[in-house]
Amino acid sequence: MDAQAPGAPAEAPTCYRHPGRETYVRCTRCDRYICPDCMRDAAVGHQCVECVQEGSRTVRRPRTVFGGQIPATPVVTYTLIALNVLVYLAQLSSSRIVYDFAMVGVRFDPYGEMHGVADGEWYRLITAAFLHSQPGGGSFGVTHILFNMWALWVIGPQLEQVLGRWRFTSLYLLSALGGSVLLYLVDPTGAAVGASGAIFGLFGAFFVIAKRLNAPAGGIVFLLVLNLVITFTVPGISWEGHIGGLLTGGLLTAVYAYLPRVQGSDHQRRTVIHAVAVAALLALFIALVAVKTSELTGLLSF
Structure with missing residues (x-):
């Protein structure tokens, strides 16, 4: 050189x-x-x-007080609305869909064949939550899906942002399942369709979160009381589905909100506890359905 x-x-x-x-x-x-x-x-x-790109990879995404990563878009809410609407359109083309997938504990067709959850059709416990009353049918007709989707559109994004996507998904599906399970336990010969159990679960979750954050809860209390009045005064409504969803949503969200009391950085421990709570609640529902099915099949065999 x-x-x-x-x-x-x-x-x-x-x-x-x-x-x-x-x-x-x-x-x-x-x-x-x-x-x-x-x-x-x-x-x-x-x-x-x-260096900017490297720093972006190492920056932790913000988390809520409940441990969920804040999603930019409420993808789960929009997906659930789309699924409900698509299934409803399918219903309009074939009434057989309601017959095959509605929540029915035990039913006999004209040929004496047994159908329903008691006959092993456990999928009805969750598929019923994506079905709704046909236009001109039931107590509400098309307003059934319109109200449920309106409620999901209004409070779903807020809950999804606070809880994160997987907690919100678990909340919605388990609330729907809880409503079907209570109906099966109390009135196994009853039939029901609708996302109302899941929606009531979201109502319960919204109330619990509002109390946890010391936020105003008057609006959700009014909406909840109004819907409970309708539930017990209008004929043809499955109160079991509504109450089962409400209790499930409130209980699961109480776990999300109050267990464990940790600092925001200890999200791994919190995630494990919440996942165990979801699995335990699902296991409880499975056990209850299994016991009721055994009871029913035993009685029907005589």
Whole structure:
């Protein structure tokens, strides 16, 4: 290498990504020279593109007080609404869908064949939550799905943001399941359809979260009381589905909200406890359905 001649001007530094561009600005993280096109504003000075990308990978996403990562878009809520609407459109094309997938504990067709959960059709416990009254049928007709989807649209995004996606999904599905299980236990010959059990579970969850955060709960209390009045005064409504969903949603959200009392950084322990609570509640429902099915099949065999 040739030595620089005495008195010669020093060579100007250049950008590490664009060697032909002179610059005297360094990245505050890696100390390399960066040109204006490679500069990214930082808390102090500027950083290069690579350091910004590396920092983005290591930054923890914000979490709520309940341990859920805050989703930018309520994907689960919108997906549930879409599924309900699509199933309803399918119902309009074939009434057989309601017959095959509605919540029925035990039923005999004209040929004497038994159908329902007691005959092993356990899927009815959850598929019924995506079915609704046909236009002109039942106590509400098309308003059945309209009200349920309106309620899901209004409170679903808020709950999904607070709880995170997997907790919200578990809440919705277990609330729907809880309503069907209570109906099966109390009135196994009864039939029901609708997302109302899941919606009541969301009502219960909203109330618990409001109390946990010391937020106003008057609005949800009014809506809940109004719907309970309708539940017990309008004929043709499965009160078991509504109450079962409400109790399930309230109980599960109480676990989300109050167990465990940890700092926000201890989210792994909290996630494990919440996952165990979901699994335990599901196991309880399975056990209750199994016991009731054994009881019913024993009685029907005589």
